[in-house]
Amino acid sequence: MASIKHRLVIPLANTVLLFLTLNHKYSFAAGAADGQTFIYSGFSGTGIIVDGLASVEPNGLLQLTNGTVQLKGHAFHPTPLQFHKPTTGIANASVSSFSASFVFAIRSIAPAVSAHGLTFFVSPTNNLTSAFSNQFLGLFSKKNNGNATNHIFAVELDTVQSNDMLDMNDNHVGIDVNGLISIKAAAAGYYDDRNGSFSNLTLSSFNAMQAWVDYNGKSKLITVTLAPVGMARPRKPLLKTTYDLSKVIEDKSYVGFSSSTGILDSHHYVLGWSFGMDQPAPVIDVSKLPKLPRLGPEPQSKLLVIVLPIASGVFVFAAVATAVLLRRRQLQYAELREDWEVEFGPHRFSYKDLFKATEGFKDKHLLGIGGFGRVYKGVLKKSKSPVAVKKVSHESRQGMREFIAEVVSMGRLRHKNVVQLLGYCRRKGELLLVYDHMPNGSLDKYLHYNNSPAPNGSRPISGTNRMASLTLDWVQRFRIIKGVASGLLYLHEDWEQVVIHRDIKASNVLLDAEMNGRLGDFGLARLYDHGTDPQTTHVVGTMGYIAPELARMGRASTLTDVFAFGVFLLEVTCGRRPIEQKEGVDQDSPILLVDWVLQHWRDGSLANMVDQRLMGGYDVDEACLSLKLGLLCSHQLPCGRPSMRQVMQYLDGNAPFPEGTLEQIMVNRPGSEPSVASSPPPSTSFGTISVDLSGGR
Template structure:
């Protein structure tokens, strides 16, 4: 009896497995002409009411999905498949096509429920776009003319892998075998178009071919991409379609669909493919409704436009029209930086991040991306564009242009291949003595130009090693004019807030909030000491007498051992006379009395040895020692948050001056 029961159980199990295999085989290939009879799941705008599979309707900013109700298992590990379908896109407007549609292969129904409308085609959204865990392949038929679209054309076919940004795309066309050339094809032409998508798993090749309905399959595909879908697909995947609308709408149809897994899809019988539905005869109610909506949108848009223009008119008139450096499109900068990826970040600070990029001609650029909510705000960046757009000196970082989009500003500079002076002094390859002297002289010449080469004085106000960038020949170039100001010659600028970097700010800046040529000279003096000594202006981890660079060099001078402060990394390979000149000149610039500091013209002539440097007594001279509260392990509040010394020491800070 027990043996009989065991035999019956095994027979039932084998029967169930056999039935499952048959059902799976049937599900691995199918042909649909009337989608009311098809095992298809639809959501959103999609419907199959009249037998046609309609993905979108007149709804705005909405999505529609349709897919085979059960997942399809691949018959082998090659993941080969073939599909053929007929589609048509009918735009509601003559001049704009709206969004597009796509054939999609995806692992889970849940994956598409959160697909966004407009440019995301109902497949992806801001949160999951470009994620490897998506496991999604899509062939997009994109008619999007929006400026948000990253492809150049509003009539293209693209292959998407885990992202709405295509790995390959081309303008829609088909190969005419009779004449041996490509003919263009308008996707949103209100005509039925046939498309073949075939993946050869053994050769890892994906081909996409399309042609008008009555045309036989061309021998050359439009897209042919080498791709390993075994790294993207799971063992079971859903097959189907997705479409979306924006403010401009189109009606998207699937009129016939054939699919096969592991083999060639059955060719569609075009005599069984449904025609497009006839348009309604009476268009007057629709026209009136659309006209009312359009009129409302025009009025609302006009009000919004006037509001925005009035809000930003002064800013636009002040710098975008008057100074007008080259304007880049956001699309150009997006492509140049590979989508502003993190591995392209050169640096970050209170203003935002800086990204490395390459233009189409191979020119290297650095893109500083800043939002309206950045720590120091848009006003400083307007000053940077205005200043840099008008200044010209070989030791100034060249501003190539800008881009302004959606509340953010992007500044485009020439790319400095050797990073900053701070990077080379403290983190990278050591600089030789001659290279250091060459950099100091270049920056001195630049500051001389800023102070005296213009009708007005240009104060930089944030001279420091990290703002000195180095080109391929190690020429020092002064950059970051976010705090720069103009003022009349001989005048003193009185600020309502103290700005600058701790260690480089002259005593009168922190005490009285004043800024003039002498405060830039003080910062340049500290920079010279930093270059010669290979030490930062303030190093809290050192012993009390050595924490502040100016104070330590003064102590070396008082005991007659000034050259002991030269950077030990040079291993004695330096010119003693030049070192003494730079150290003494740095200390002369660091005197507490601004009247005793030389001008940048004098400094340039001292460095070129056209004038004799004045004598300085380390025993009697009074030097401006920076007030650094961090020496007693305190914290300072900068930009509204309490920060430790390590987190803000060499970044620009802003402090209100006496509550004003």
């Protein structure tokens, strides 16, 4: 009996042992062995956490981004890991040694061209929703980049050179602590074990590569190694630096990947990943990793390879003849394109599409003529969307690249009171800017042209003049004032960069279908980062709206925009131009509207300046607030002007208007009579678009 029992127990024990071994092996491959060490040979069914654009493809490939522009994606190991040595149990305990290895690939619209790269990181949280989706590699925001409270360690594989991040080039690997200014960086590549020579690697080549990241908890040594996939790990690392991560990485932290796409179509993939705590990361068997999607068409059959050259030879003559005929037609739509414009591809319109949208820029589609060009209405053939196309001249190529970069950046502006700038197109000597079309035209038509009869008593010939025959009531005017102020506050303080408009005036305020005011025409605008000092060397703008310090020193700022907005306030409330002829004054001596309103304020007759066409149908308190706020904003000294946030508080009634500050205006504008303007008439503008493109941006 004992012999029989022995023969039964041994097979049963072997079965149980085999089951436990297989179960352990499956758990390790899926992502967890002891909670601190894992390996992913593909990501299907692993429970990996993804957000944003990130997803796991059916074949197990982890896709961080899918080509959608200006969005981000993250992937995290499902559970946090314990990085501090459990024996210490005290704050700032020593971080354990750890090792990570992963296989990745970056695909872009062309080899070596990419919108952004990706990062491997260690983070105390798996909630990175506050990170910017169009920069900072989806890991940080402008607000927290570089903050010690982030407690984030990362290795960046970056394909864009950002000067503000002190990047060495547009194809580098960097070690980051709490921000994207790397403590150590090197051009992407590896050292050959045979002769020690360095070989470059192009991160965005769409070729799979393997990276190793190691941290020695005792020596505090961080190393990063890179190599083509399938190659043995090089003995010499690409990057090596000493840094104590004990005060950076928190005890319980997540490990994962992040990426963002910027303005170009790009895809970021992770094929496999392993991690080890206090031991080397498990070796990844690259033969078991999921395949990357195919680039280009399916492979052709051998028969097609043979037949295709023969068929091509037969039709080559016909093709040449056709090309000659088509060339004549193409000249009609010829554009000016340069190599650097490839990065702005999604924001460039073809001249052919704009030509057809406006029916060849016929005069019947002309919306207006300004100091910098003509504006035409068009309808895009594919989307059926109405657009406004502004044609301006440019002769100099100097500064054009920077100008187009700013145009594309401003295409990301999103605000209900800012006209959307959709993109651009270039021809020889000509630049075309494409905006959303505003059906009710510009505000100045309603303020200044509604009492002008058609010549010889004839009827107006354009829709704009027909609409201009209507007088805006006070409710509409005050809503437009607040809308423009809100849009300007967004440009100055609430967007990712500071935008100085530099040409705020009634003709650049457009009205949508509901008669809401939208600030448009960004042809003179310039951008700079928050907290930096803009350097402007050219005076641009329109007479009557130009701040004194801008005319003297050529220094544009948000406060020069505030000055122009103050003049705009007076213009809308009074229904008068910034420089105008007053009854009984010599025709050669126009006066400034600001001084005229100030004189009425001194005399206690401020309400007399409100547009008489309103026939008393307005809120006296609102109108007087608008006039006084216009005087305050047009203060001669920049330090005396409010910010646009303060302006919004006054307009919304959330802060009392500082009545005493108007006394400062009287001090800076002495005299009892309005000043006589010695400047040109209000239609005159400083500068041209060619002057500005030559270096004034």
